[in-house]
Amino acid sequence: MLIRLLSAALAAGFLAAVLVTGLELALTSPLIIAAERYETQATPGSAAAVAPMPDRLPIVLAHAGHDHDSKAAPEWQPGAGLPRMLFTGLATLVGGIGYALLLGAVMLATGREPSPERGLAFAVAGFxxxxxxxxxxxxxxxxxxxxAPLVARQVWWLMTAAAxxxxxxxxxxxxxxxxxxxxLVLIVAPHLAGAPEVAATPSELPAGLAAQFAARSLAIAFVFWAVIGLAFGRAWQTFGPKTAAGARG
Known part of the structure; x- marks a missing residue:
């Protein structure tokens, strides 16, 4: 059972990572690069700074991305071009396998036999x-x-996702x-409590660019989860014990 779960998760995570990494590079990476130009222009003396790394998993890690603290020591970032692409793909692969494992474990824990249809339903819930x-x-x-401060955002994100x-x-x-x-109470409660807020300040970043990034990230996140659910259900059936009829064939 465990080997079957791991095998299905690896297959689903790999397939989702390949597809989503391509979508990220085509749809969200250009927006991130454009935003970095605005950020560099708005910060004096930042031209020599290392460009921030884009969020690897759409939406999932978007809330834990940039701390926006100019006083913080710069963290390691992969170089532009191929290193960034490879690091983004690797992070997406790790996340895809992890979510596929979680998805499969939840289905089995609730007594549901994984299948493409059931995997998609659970994946929508995960999204x-x-x-x-x-x-x-x-x-x-x-x-x-x-x-808002990074820790406050992470706490609210975890609370909202769990609830x-x-x-x-x-x-x-x-x-x-x-x-x-x-x-219903659990779903609504985090939003009634409210997400961490930040004081409104002028920004050089166009509102349309930010809105476009949010919309594309959500769309990619849905594809990410849908592929994981469908692929996990199919892989679970593929790696399962052969039926007697199949063995005779």
Whole structure:
């Protein structure tokens, strides 16, 4: 069972990483590069600084990207060009395998036999919990965007993702009136509490560029989760024990 789970997760994570890395390079990386130009122009003496690294996993890590603290010591970043592309692909691969493992474990823990259809359904739930719900309060950010302190954003993101995932479980799996009510409360609670806020300050970054990045990141995140769900379900069936009819054939 464990070997089958790992094999399916590796296959699904690899397929999702290949597809999503290509989408990131084509759709979001140009926006990140453009935003870095604005950030460099707005920061005196920053021309020699190392360009910030783009968020590797769309949406999932978008809220943990840039700390926007000019006093902080510069962190290591991969070089522009091929090193950045390879690092982005590697990070996406690791994330894809991790999420595929989590998706498969949740399906098995809830007594659901993985299949492409069921994998897609659970993947949509994962997208809602990990990507869409947190993005309602903390949309994906480009370099140069004003943001609340990093720790506060990470705490709110984790709280929102966990509460939304539990809420979906209570609504979709338990399916009794009291759990449905509890699930709705859990889903709404983080947004009633409110995401960390930052004082509005003038920014050189065009609002349209930031909105375009957020929309594309959410779209890529949906593709990421959908491919993981479909591929995991298919791989689970492929790596499963052969039926007697299949063995005779």
């Amino acid at each position: 809602l919990a990990v990507a869409l719900a947190p993005a309602l309060g903390l949309p994906p950010e480009l370099p140069g965007s004003e943001a 939304t995932a539990m809420g979906i479980y209570l609504i979709a799996i338990r399916r009794v009136p009291i759990t449905i009510l509890g699930g």
